[in-house]
Amino acid sequence: MKRALLLLIPLWLLMCILTFSCAGPNQPDDNIYVTNVMVTKWYNIHEGAISITHDYGPVNSDQSQAVLIEVLDRGLTIDYEFLSAPQHIWNSKATFINEFCIPNNVQFFGHGHLHNDHDALSYDEVVTSFSLCKGVMESLGLKVVAAAYPFGRGHEEETRLGLAAAGFLSGRRHHPGDRTDPYILANEESVPEDWFALPTLVMQDINFNNLETAVNDTEELIPFLDETLAKNAWLITTYHAIGHTDSTYGFYTMDNFISDLEEIKARDFWVASMNDVTLYIYERNLAVISDSILIGPNGVEEIQIRVEDDLDDTLFSQPLTIELDVPEEWVGANIEIISDTTETRQVHPNHTKLYFNTIPNGEITRLVKVDVANKDITNNL
Numbered sequence: 001m002k003r004a005l006l007l008l009i010p011l012w013l014l015m016c017i018l019t020f021s022c023a024g025p026n027q028p029d030d031n032i033y034v035t036n037v038m039v040t041k042w043y044n045i046h047e048g049a050i051s052i053t054h055d056y057g058p059v060n061s062d063q064s065q066a067v068l069i070e071v072l073d074r075g076l077t078i079d080y081e082f083l084s085a086p087q088h089i090w091n092s093k094a095t096f097i098n099e100f101c102i103p104n105n106v107q108f109f110g111h112g113h114l115h116n117d118h119d120a121l122s123y124d125e126v127v128t129s130f131s132l133c134k135g136v137m138e139s140l141g142l143k144v145v146a147a148a149y150p151f152g153r154g155h156e157e158e159t160r161l162g163l164a165a166a167g168f169l170s171g172r173r174h175h176p177g178d179r180t181d182p183y184i185l186a187n188e189e190s191v192p193e194d195w196f197a198l199p200t201l202v203m204q205d206i207n208f209n210n211l212e213t214a215v216n217d218t219e220e221l222i223p224f225l226d227e228t229l230a231k232n233a234w235l236i237t238t239y240h241a242i243g244h245t246d247s248t249y250g251f252y253t254m255d256n257f258i259s260d261l262e263e264i265k266a267r268d269f270w271v272a273s274m275n276d277v278t279l280y281i282y283e284r285n286l287a288v289i290s291d292s293i294l295i296g297p298n299g300v301e302e303i304q305i306r307v308e309d310d311l312d313d314t315l316f317s318q319p320l321t322i323e324l325d326v327p328e329e330w331v332g333a334n335i336e337i338i339s340d341t342t343e344t345r346q347v348h349p350n351h352t353k354l355y356f357n358t359i360p361n362g363e364i365t366r367l368v369k370v371d372v373a374n375k376d377i378t379n380n381l
């Protein structure tokens, strides 16, 4: 009986396919091109993503500025922690944040109000701590998305829920003794296992406290970089006190940091803040893509694509990379991309696929074969 039932299932499926493909109003016309559109896993079709983070308070110290210069000179980016107390510290940072960090896209992750163990706080105290932090970050014009727990103490569910209730979208852990699985969104995963317990690789010189489970130098980092790309995953590296050779907590040498940057740059990574990668994943998962195809005497003339995630556009403004199949008659043709978004976008007409970037705010992007576009412009004048 069971076997008979199993045999019936494929037959039933086949009936459905035949019903929809050969008859009725859904019958596709030979001339109608059906697009295959999707959001690529990572921005600009990179193989993997990486966020380099510096869990080290004074972003405006001489030492930090030396770090920032090495990062920015290579076209990369690094995140800094943000603690909202005491006030005189962030007041002293405000000018530097405004004049240097924001224009150079150096972003921050929330780190609470005080640098204390948030697992030891009540749920309400955790909410208060991260809410204060969020408020000060917003007042300085910073993007508030990602956070990390002071001392990595986000082990309690109450702490994680408190961080979420304060309005952050992701939380990074810190486990110097664990580097077994730092890969986020490996392979087919589309949502992290726990948005508020993201793993990280702890970068720490062996001379700090002989901790071999931390990543001690570039040579040890390389296999993790390669594995991240092999899994099309997202890796977060956490540094403390880069360039300090004294006993500052968790220090890491500048020489190794620079060679880490070189190894990252040599690979196909989307190097982005935890904020931007978090936003990309949220938007990608909620993006609804609709398309309409304009057909002329020579086949497909224009494809209009609308991408909408139904999220608040003031925060969720990370562009997504859209991939679509190129109609046969477009292979080798010049394609013009027309939309109101001022974000840069890229087209890679590699014979079968076409890519462009757009913010998922409901805007329609028009992809037009150039000769058709010229005709439209003339008609409108």
Ligand SMILES: [Zn+2]
Binding pocket: 055, 056, 081, 111, 115, 149, 150, 151
């Ligand atoms: Zn910290």
